[in-house]
Each structure stands twice: as C-alpha cells, then as structure tokens.
Amino acid sequence: MASRAMNRASKIQRAHLERLAIVYVRQSSLAQVYGHTESTARQYALADDATRLGWEASRIVIIDADLGISGRTASARAGFRELVGRVCVGEVGAIFGLEVSRLARSSADLQRLLELCSVSDTLIIDSDGTYDLAQFNDRLLLGLKGTMSEAELHLLAGRLHGAKQAAAGRGALRFPLPVGYVYDDARATVLDPDEEIQTAVRDLFAAFTVTGSGYGVVGAFAARRFPRRAYGGAWAGEIRWGRLTHGRVLGILANPAYAGAYVFGRYRSRRTLTPDGTIRTTLIRLPLPEWAVLIRDHHPGYISWETYLANHERVAAHCTHHGARPEREGRALCQGIVRCGACGRGMTTTYPARRPAVARSSPRWWTRSSPTASCRWSRLRRLRWPWPRRMRWQIDGPAAAGPWSCGSSGRAMMPREPSGRFTSAIPTIGWWRARWSSAGRPS
Structure with a gap:
C-alpha cells in the first residue's frame, strides 16, 4: 500500500x-x-x-x-x-x-x-x-x-440478448401483457377472469367490424369506459378505467397477442446521427415476415389470426399519411398532395350533407382537442365551367394572407370566371408552392 x-x-x-x-x-x-x-x-x-x-x-x-x-x-x-x-x-x-x-x-x-x-x-x-x-x-x-x-x-450485452432470444424462441420470455390477458399460477397466458374487461375488449373488435375505422370505434365508446393497465408508480400492474382514445384503438388492432399469437422482435432499434452530432436511437416497426419469433395459437385469442390480418389490411388502407386519399364525391384531383400554405399540413376533404366540400388542414384529433381560429378549414365552391387546362383557387375574405390561408373567415374557392390571375397553393409537393397563370402554366 x-x-x-x-x-x-x-x-x-x-x-x-x-x-x-x-x-x-x-x-x-x-x-x-x-x-x-x-x-x-x-x-x-x-x-x-x-x-x-x-x-x-x-x-x-x-x-x-x-x-x-x-x-x-x-x-x-x-x-x-x-x-x-x-x-x-x-x-x-x-x-x-x-x-x-x-x-x-x-x-x-x-x-x-x-x-x-x-x-x-x-x-x-x-x-x-x-x-x-x-x-x-x-x-x-x-x-x-x-x-x-x-x-x-x-x-x-451479447450474452444477455442471446439468452433473451433463446427464451423468446420457446415462448417462455415473459413481458407485460396487454389489457385482457393475465398470467396464471403456471405462468401461462390466459384471458383476464374479469368479465367486464373481456366484454370491453370483445366490443372493441366488434365495433371495428361494424364501423371499419378507429374513429368509429372511439365514437362507439364515447359513453363507455375502457380498461388500461398502469405501468410504474403506485398503480403498477393494476387496471385503471378511462376514455378510449384513437391511438389506443390502433395499438390494440395492431397487437397480434389478441389473435392468440406470441410475437417477439416486431421492432428494431437503429442509431442515427443528428445534424448537431448527437447520436439517437429510434425504433423501426418491421413487417410481419421479418418478425424474429411468431408462435400462433400460443394462448386463447379474442379474434382469429385471419381476422387480425384482415383488420391490419383494413387499417393500412385507411392510412392517409402517404399517397392518395380514398376517392369521394367529385373528381379525384390532386389527392394527397395538396398542403395548407399557412401551416403546411396536408389538406383533407370532407363532404357534409347539403353543403359544399370542406377542405381541412388539421387532423381530426387536432381540431377536437385544440380548436383554433386559424388553419382549420376552407369551403370550396363547385367549378362553374368545364375543366380544360386550369387548376386554380382564389382566396376570398380577410384571411387571404397567403396561399390556402385557411382562416375561420377565409374561403378558398374556384374562380367564378376564367379570367382571374393570382398566386395559389395548388398542388404543393412538400413545401414547394406553385404560381399558376390563367393559361394553367407556371409563371
């Protein structure tokens, strides 16, 4: 020493x-x-x-x-x-x-x-x-x-991950179960003995079969509560009842455990480098063929495996984050590529009864949770002449500060006669804004 x-x-x-x-x-x-x-x-x-x-x-x-x-x-x-x-x-x-x-x-x-x-x-x-x-x-x-x-x-880390993957390959790796399932005394996955919880989960899948959308399920549960398992804190592992949200609906529909399948490796971590040099780890959702472990009929399910796959395809078909949106009334022009010139969000179109089409620049959950007077909606009028070469909108109202300025009093509509010339935000790809002339060409 x-x-x-x-x-x-x-x-x-x-x-x-x-x-x-x-x-x-x-x-x-x-x-x-x-x-x-x-x-x-x-x-x-x-x-x-x-x-x-x-x-x-x-x-x-x-x-x-x-x-x-x-x-x-x-x-x-x-x-x-x-x-x-x-x-x-x-x-x-x-x-x-x-x-x-x-x-x-x-x-x-x-x-x-x-x-x-x-x-x-x-x-x-x-x-x-x-x-x-x-x-x-x-x-x-x-x-x-x-x-x-x-x-x-x-x-x-290699030893720990190897042991973890070996246990998952046998279906023996335990992790927190979703709502509706519990572990019994033999460490097997079984349905929750609480009949109220089972009924709520079954009603969720039944509501999706009827409505066909996550928001439809949320509407069906508007006057009901839905169970949720708490993680961490004093309530860790216990069931709490509350309002059903759209995100929870999508999470339950995407969880293969409700189809009786044991799955491990649905996500993969990836390290990325930010512009300031910071290294961050993100999770990437893998497609079904790339899942590391998939054991079907591992435990009792609320739905069949075929129903799970059908629900997955149905949800994917309703996704409007990328590409064109589902066709509705009228002509399918510029679907999925028009953005609001004020806030940059993608424009979605709704068709209320007895009213002209309404283009919304905010997602539905945004307008419900945080109503605002700007960048919310714009009413479109039907074109009064045939469709040759022109793709233009004009802003009418005090909120016409920029292309597709969707203020509460501003209205985006087709020109009443083919003689106007203005700056519009018709199809905007990314953040690019086009300036169109009366001849329908960029000026």
Whole structure:
C-alpha cells in the first residue's frame, strides 16, 4: 500500500494541487444505484483519497449527475459534459475515478477525454495508480483499459440478448401483457377472469367490424369506459378505467397477442446521427415476415389470426399519411398532395350533407382537442365551367394572407370566371408552392 501511494504521489506536482480535483461518480442504471450501494460509497470515498494526496477540501468537486446513466454514449450524460468542459478551460488538476469504465464505455469518448487531458496537463487517478497523459506509456495503458471496458460491455450485452432470444424462441420470455390477458399460477397466458374487461375488449373488435375505422370505434365508446393497465408508480400492474382514445384503438388492432399469437422482435432499434452530432436511437416497426419469433395459437385469442390480418389490411388502407386519399364525391384531383400554405399540413376533404366540400388542414384529433381560429378549414365552391387546362383557387375574405390561408373567415374557392390571375397553393409537393397563370402554366 505504501508503494502504491508513493507511485500515486510521484506524478502529482504543485500545479496540479493548485487546481481542482474532480471525483467522477457514475452507476449504469438506477437498479445499481439502489442495489449496489457499496460501489457508490467507494466512489464517493475517492474524495478522501484526494485529501490524502494533498488537495484542499475546497478544491475537491464531486460530479455525480450521471448516477443511473449508462456510459455507452456521452450525449445523455450531463455530468460527463461538465467534466469535459472543466478540463477544456484548464481548471482541473486531476480526475478521480474508481476505474476507467466509470468515465466512459466508448473508446471514442474516452480517447477524446484523454486527448484533452494531455493538452491541459490533467492527471487521471484510479484504484491502480496515477496516469500522466503527457507520457506515452500512461496514455497507451489507459487506452487499452478503455478498449477492454468497451469489449466487456459488448460481451455482456451479447450474452444477455442471446439468452433473451433463446427464451423468446420457446415462448417462455415473459413481458407485460396487454389489457385482457393475465398470467396464471403456471405462468401461462390466459384471458383476464374479469368479465367486464373481456366484454370491453370483445366490443372493441366488434365495433371495428361494424364501423371499419378507429374513429368509429372511439365514437362507439364515447359513453363507455375502457380498461388500461398502469405501468410504474403506485398503480403498477393494476387496471385503471378511462376514455378510449384513437391511438389506443390502433395499438390494440395492431397487437397480434389478441389473435392468440406470441410475437417477439416486431421492432428494431437503429442509431442515427443528428445534424448537431448527437447520436439517437429510434425504433423501426418491421413487417410481419421479418418478425424474429411468431408462435400462433400460443394462448386463447379474442379474434382469429385471419381476422387480425384482415383488420391490419383494413387499417393500412385507411392510412392517409402517404399517397392518395380514398376517392369521394367529385373528381379525384390532386389527392394527397395538396398542403395548407399557412401551416403546411396536408389538406383533407370532407363532404357534409347539403353543403359544399370542406377542405381541412388539421387532423381530426387536432381540431377536437385544440380548436383554433386559424388553419382549420376552407369551403370550396363547385367549378362553374368545364375543366380544360386550369387548376386554380382564389382566396376570398380577410384571411387571404397567403396561399390556402385557411382562416375561420377565409374561403378558398374556384374562380367564378376564367379570367382571374393570382398566386395559389395548388398542388404543393412538400413545401414547394406553385404560381399558376390563367393559361394553367407556371409563371
């Protein structure tokens, strides 16, 4: 122990003692924070080591903002960013860590920190010794430790994912069940014994068979409650009753568990790089042939597998996010490509009884939950002459501030005679706006 202390103190100079000693504390998950308290206590005790090595108590700073955050990336770690910032301005004399893996599990992040420490003459001190990054041997040793730490994380993740996939292949991997299902004493998936919950789920599928749309199901449940299982908090795992939403309807219709199927691997994670250099992980929904595990007739279902596939195709046919929308009355002109010139949302057309067509620029859920006086709807008049070469609209009213200005008092309509010339927002692809002349050509 005495030789180790001498080895530590041999590289510490007065210039280092006159600057800050940063004690960096991190645990990879909240479960480790609450369950592995001894490791956390050892990291906080590094402040006593800094005192014994000559730093004054006023110059010892503990950074523990990353407790419960993985060291795989630096983007989500505010404490690591604070540490790097202090090193860059030259106010850090030494960084204390229990081991190199506490600093970073990524070789790229660790090498960046080592380079900054080398330039700013900052020491790194762990349980094995003191490292001066200006010396090649110390820098090489820390680099090897960082590489081994990253490889260790890769091996652990590989083992965990392999065991998880093996259990899922047998249908033995347990995960939270959707509303309408519970685990029995034999760990098998069975229907919820609560008859009210079963009736609500069956009525949802029956309502979709009758109405054919998610909003139709929401309307059928307008005066009823629907069960929902709470996750986390004091109500974790318990059933709560509330209003049925459109998103929940689509989620239930898309869940193959209600058809008696055990499914694993419906989503795949993908890491993307944002323009500011931040690495983000997103989930991608995979098509049915690419699901990793699919075991049909695994448990009792509320609907058959054929009904599930038919519902899936029916919902996909009603999707208006991409491409042309379903054809209604009148001619199918510019379906799916017209956008509001004020807000940029896609225009949808409705046909109220005894009224002209109404073009709406907001989705139905938006107008219901957040009614606003702008960008809501515009009334269209029928064209009074044949359709040769002209595709134009004109704005009539005080809200005519721009193309397709859909204010509550503004109306977008066809010109009453083929002599007008104006700027319109007819078919806008993306955010591009076309200017059309009376001859029907871009001017």
